[in-house]
Amino acid sequence: MDLREAIKKRRSVRKFKGTPISPQEIEEIIDAGIAAPSGKNLQPWHFTVLTGKKKNALVQVLVKTANKLKEEGLNTGSCLGTARAMGEAPVLILVYNTRGNPQKPPQGTARYRWSVDIQSIGAAIQNMLLEATARGIGSLWICDVFFADQEITNWLGRKDELVAAVALGYPDETPQKVPRKKRGKVTAWYGED
Numbered sequence: 001m002d003l004r005e006a007i008k009k010r011r012s013v014r015k016f017k018g019t020p021i022s023p024q025e026i027e028e029i030i031d032a033g034i035a036a037p038s039g040k041n042l043q044p045w046h047f048t049v050l051t052g053k054k055k056n057a058l059v060q061v062l063v064k065t066a067n068k069l070k071e072e073g074l075n076t077g078s079c080l081g082t083a084r085a086m087g088e089a090p091v092l093i094l095v096y097n098t099r100g101n102p103q104k105p106p107q108g109t110a111r112y113r114w115s116v117d118i119q120s121i122g123a124a125i126q127n128m129l130l131e132a133t134a135r136g137i138g139s140l141w142i143c144d145v146f147f148a149d150q151e152i153t154n155w156l157g158r159k160d161e162l163v164a165a166v167a168l169g170y171p172d173e174t175p176q177k178v179p180r181k182k183r184g185k186v187t188a189w190y191g192e193d
């Protein structure tokens, strides 16, 4: 599949078959992430791959925390639906910003450096989604893990910043194209008259 086709065909997949993905394919998807550009080539990413019981235990950390927050009256939105998709996917990759410290949110000009790192990690994630699509593997970019970021990070024994998770698996649905804003609405051109 060429790049244009992968860009066109990628969808957020939320229903997965149980069929495992080979470790080699997972590694090659991560390699696509690592190939992304990064500010000052700092490559601020780290990928934690979870499968099987370990992945299911992680999903339970999220579900438990989301249920607790719900009981406390917080709107957890799509979190439990996302957790269901995470439970179905055979592979879950947690993506960390190794330069981020959740105990010390960036202040002042450090916010710019933080934004650069997050953009770099976003580029890596998008590369991974496109690589997965090109292999016929479905993917879901997940930020609902934020509902339990500290719980997940403690559970993993990490100290850096959780940015997102990526669920991977062979699709068990054919998601429709989700509408996009028209180019004219999100573009401005300036040039010589």
Ligand SMILES: Cc1cc2nc3c(=O)[nH]c(=O)nc-3n(C[C@H](O)[C@H](O)[C@H](O)COP(=O)(O)O)c2cc1C
Binding pocket: 010, 011, 012, 013, 014, 078, 082, 140, 141, 142, 143, 144, 145, 175, 178
């Ligand atoms: C930064 C980011 C975070 C997202 N977080 C979630 C999530 O937690 N749960 C979920 O089901 N989808 C999540 N999505 C998927 C979006 O809902 C989806 O990309 C959007 O609706 C467009 O659909 P498409 O990906 O099929 O084109 C996320 C996407 C991005 C880029």
